[in-house]
Amino acid sequence: MTEARCNRKTDGRDFWCRLGVVITVFVLYLAGPYTAGAQSNAAASIRYDNTARTFRLEAADVSYVLGVNREGQLQSLYWGKRLQPSDPISPARPDNGSSSFDLPVNATPQEFVGWGGGLVVLPDVKITFPDGNRDLVLKYVSYSIQGLSLTITMKDISRDLTVALQYQIDGQTGIVARSARIENHTAAPLTVEQTFAATWNLPANRDYQLRYLTGRWAGEWNLQQEPLHPGKVVLESRRGSTGDEVNPWFAIERGEEPDQDTSDVWFGALGWSGSWQINIEQDWQNRVRVTGGYTPFDFAYRLAPGESLETPKFYGGFSASGVGGASRLLHRFELDTVIPQPHRLRPVLYNSWEATGFDVSEAGQEALAEKAASLGVERFVTDDGWFGERKDDHAGLGDWYVNPQKFPRGLKPLIDRVHALGMDFGLWVEPEMVNPDSDLYRKHPDWVLNFSGRPRTEGRHQLVLNLARPDVRAYVYGFLDKLLSENDIAFLKWDYNRNWSEPGWPAAPLDEQKEVYVKYVQNLYSILAELRQNHPHVEIESCSGGGARVDLGILRYMDEVWPSDNTDPFDRLTIQNGFTYAYSPGLMMAWVTDSPNWMNNRSTSLEYRFLSSMQGSLGIGANLNKWTAEDFAIGKKMVAQYKAVRETVQEGALYRLISPAGSEYAATESVARDGHEAVVFAYLHSSQEGKPFPMLYLKGLDPKAIYSLHVEDGKVADGTVERASGDYWMQQGVEVSLRGDFLAAFFVLEREGK
Numbered sequence: 155m156t157e158a159r160c161n162r163k164t165d166g167r168d169f170w171c172r173l174g175v176v177i178t179v180f181v182l183y184l185a186g187p188y189t190a191g192a193q194s195n196a197a198a199s200i201r202y203d204n205t206a207r208t209f210r211l212e213a214a215d216v217s218y219v220l221g222v223n224r225e226g227q228l229q230s231l232y233w234g235k236r237l238q239p240s241d242p243i244s245p246a247r248p249d250n251g252s253s254s255f256d257l258p259v260n261a262t263p264q265e266f267v268g269w270g271g272g273l274v275v276l277p278d279v280k281i282t283f284p285d286g287n288r289d290l291v292l293k294y295v296s297y298s299i300q301g302l303s304l305t306i307t308m309k310d311i312s313r314d315l316t317v318a319l320q321y322q323i324d325g326q327t328g329i330v331a332r333s334a335r336i337e338n339h340t341a342a343p344l345t346v347e348q349t350f351a352a353t354w355n356l357p358a359n360r361d362y363q364l365r366y367l368t369g370r371w372a373g374e375w376n377l378q379q380e381p382l383h384p385g386k387v388v389l390e391s392r393r394g395s396t397g398d399e400v401n402p403w404f405a406i407e408r409g410e411e412p413d414q415d416t417s418d419v420w421f422g423a424l425g426w427s428g429s430w431q432i433n434i435e436q437d438w439q440n441r442v443r444v445t446g447g448y449t450p451f452d453f454a455y456r457l458a459p460g461e462s463l464e465t466p467k468f469y470g471g472f473s474a475s476g477v478g479g480a481s482r483l484l485h486r487f488e489l490d491t492v493i494p495q496p497h498r499l500r501p502v503l504y505n506s507w508e509a510t511g512f513d514v515s516e517a518g519q520e521a522l523a524e525k526a527a528s529l530g531v532e533r534f535v536t537d538d539g540w541f542g543e544r545k546d547d548h549a550g551l552g553d554w555y556v557n558p559q560k561f562p563r564g565l566k567p568l569i570d571r572v573h574a575l576g577m578d579f580g581l582w583v584e585p586e587m588v589n590p591d592s593d594l595y596r597k598h599p600d601w602v603l604n605f606s607g608r609p610r611t612e613g614r615h616q617l618v619l620n621l622a623r624p625d626v627r628a629y630v631y632g633f634l635d636k637l638l639s640e641n642d643i644a645f646l647k648w649d650y651n652r653n654w655s656e657p658g659w660p661a662a663p664l665d666e667q668k669e670v671y672v673k674y675v676q677n678l679y680s681i682l683a684e685l686r687q688n689h690p691h692v693e694i695e696s697c698s699g700g701g702a703r704v705d706l707g708i709l710r711y712m713d714e715v716w717p718s719d720n721t722d723p724f725d726r727l728t729i730q731n732g733f734t735y736a737y738s739p740g741l742m743m744a745w746v747t748d749s750p751n752w753m754n755n756r757s758t759s760l761e762y763r764f765l766s767s768m769q770g771s772l773g774i775g776a777n778l779n780k781w782t783a784e785d786f787a788i789g790k791k792m793v794a795q796y797k798a799v800r801e802t803v804q805e806g807a808l809y810r811l812i813s814p815a816g817s818e819y820a821a822t823e824s825v826a827r828d829g830h831e832a833v834v835f836a837y838l839h840s841s842q843e844g845k846p847f848p849m850l851y852l853k854g855l856d857p858k859a860i861y862s863l864h865v866e867d868g869k870v871a872d873g874t875v876e877r878a879s880g881d882y883w884m885q886q887g888v889e890v891s892l893r894g895d896f897l898a899a900f901f902v903l904e905r906e907g908k
């Protein structure tokens with residue numbers, strides 16, 4: 155068994171090494187709605203107890219504890235509500251199972267385990283060595299702590315194959331980021347056949363409920379909920395990118411009747427925009443293991459001597475405040491830690507897609523820009539159609555020159571006009587794709603994903619460029635850099651409209667061709683990172699035919715995302731509700747579009763459409779050429795109203811008061827970070843049997859503070875009081891007065907005094 159040893163970086167003095175290492179970071183944050191149930195001002199720390207050989211990661215309201223057992227295995231000991239500082243942690247002990255039929259290696263909850271030594275639970279890593287040996291048994295070697303980061307090194311019992319496990323705990327939310335680096339220190343190449351980022355172990359429990367998000371084009375973000383039973387649930391994308399069939403997010407709640415705000419919830423999300431897999435396994439003892447990272451499907455990664463493979467990050471968190479609390483932690487983490495910093499509030503934007511389709515021109519865009527500016531829009535975005543021979547979706551992708559018929563003077567006159575109107579300018583691109591009908595494809599047919607001599611399946615008449623190739627990476631970065639250098643562009647809508655097919659890379663050596671799954675995404679990230687570094691003022695939106703590429707990996711380079719092509723304001727309520735389980739409203743673009751909406755041919759009022767879109771980051775995608783003077787008056791008023799509350803909507807603490815799923819009602823409330831206001835949206839599908847709208851019992855208010863109620867257009871019941879305590883609004887509630895079809899109300903509670 156290898157002995158624990160302190161690391162040079164942290165054990166300069168023997169005294170500290172003997173005592174164990176304590177690194178504490180004081181995180182001060184405002185006691186606001188986000189801290190509900192959290193220990194505000196609590197110190198964040200990573201501590202190592204050298205006697206018990208345990209690591210204790212603590213931040214906000216979370217403790218995460220692991221230890222090294224006598225077998226040298228890294229064992230999960232505790233993950234949940236923060237323990238008291240004096241609470242003892244027993245040393246890790248292998249679980250011998252209940253009979254000789256259970257090998258301890260399978261019964262012991264381990265943090266990261268290789269396939270070998272009798273393992274039958276899902277391994278985190280599986281390797282084939284060149285001599286045919288496939289047995290891998292990892293044992294603890296050493297650790298190092300730096301601030302709120304911990305690295306633990308594991309090594310195979312005989313071969314020089316090491317795994318560096320990385321842990322980082324976020325001081326504000328207690329969310330732990332985990333990843334692994336597989337390092338080949340042997341003298342020969344080897345093949346990693348499967349590697350996940352981490353395994354999260356949850357305590358044994360008989361009434362866990364699993365939640366995850368599924369969907370399809372124009373129907374993303376459906377919340378699924380099911381009880382966990384012994385067996386396995388696999389969430390996966392094999393399409394080369396994140397996908398919308400299922401999003402790499404999960405939440406597991408303890409309790410037969412899950413609710414929004416009170417139960418214990420463990421949640422996690424993968425930071426990876428390629429193919430992925432999350433396995434949720436419950437064993438016969440009702441313990442749960444959640445293992446996620448690269449999908450093993452069609453995976454192989456060759457490591458030459460001295461090479462290493464880094465997994466994506468798998469983030470995990472805990473909330474004792476229900477799935478609502480879990481979402482609020484994730485929202486805060488995404489906005490403050492994941493996306494590029496310092497992040498800015500989302501401007502109100504106009505996008506031309508639904509108004510013009512591919513039929514864009516200088517005059518047409520300018521006419522729309524003038525109308526958009528009159529509404530108070532802050533950013534004007536020209537969507538698809540401006541480049542190459544792009545008349546429809548059959549041609550042009552890959553040829554990133556400005557179409558001379560549509561913009562004879564280039565983009566500059568349009569951009570200047572947009573600036574003169576007081577807005578900044580954004581542009582649509584789809585950099586990873588090529589139409590076979592393009593100069594680029596005619597010149598470089600070998601640049602796409604393909605298997606030699608096999609058909610190339612088109613999706614939306616386009617093929618996927620193989621971004622793993624260095625020449626393709628250089629081309630894509632080059633045209634984007636030129637576009638941004640030559641034009642005053644503040645925003646890119648980065649689209650990605652099809653899945654992979656025939657994912658071959660014929661130019662690579664045979665035993666490296668499957669690395670395309672990893673190297674493609676790494677190059678995508680590196681292009682985005684380089685663009686952001688060289689054009690720091692440019693903001694980017696992740697779009698993938700709607701919401702098919704939203705994950706914590708792409709969000710490290712994105713300022714916002716497009717959750718769905720479905721802009722029907724009623725469908726959007728369900729889509730937006732599902733989205734917010736995993737992602738912040740401050741990232742979620744939502745356009746007001748035309749009525750009847752193209753999706754369902756449903757007619758709704760302009761006000762209803764605005765109030766639906768105001769739940770996220772407001773955009774307008776309607777054909778303004780068709781708007782009446784009255785529409786402009788309503789639009790102008792609502793854009794101004796949105797701006798007044800957008801900080802609270804985008805960055806506040808979201809409470810889902812009534813879920814739209816399967817209900818004729820919906821309502822949300824957002825409480826400002828500093829608690830000065832709460833913004834409430836309520837929606838009615840259609841009144842039935844004269845029933846009143848349910849009372850809205852607000853949440854997250856300061857019980858003692860006095861709040862005054864500001865209502866638009868008298869949509870609360872007659873006689874509703876105008877001033878009362880937080881307790882009153884939370885206990886007595888607000889009676890919304892909505893009767894009819896597709897109606898919505900919006901009101902603000904403003905806290906008086908400090």
Ligand code: DGJ
Pocket residue numbers: 507537538582649651697698699700716718719
């Ligand atoms: C799909 C996007 O989701 C739409 O918003 C639009 O940009 C089209 N692509 C353009 O082709």
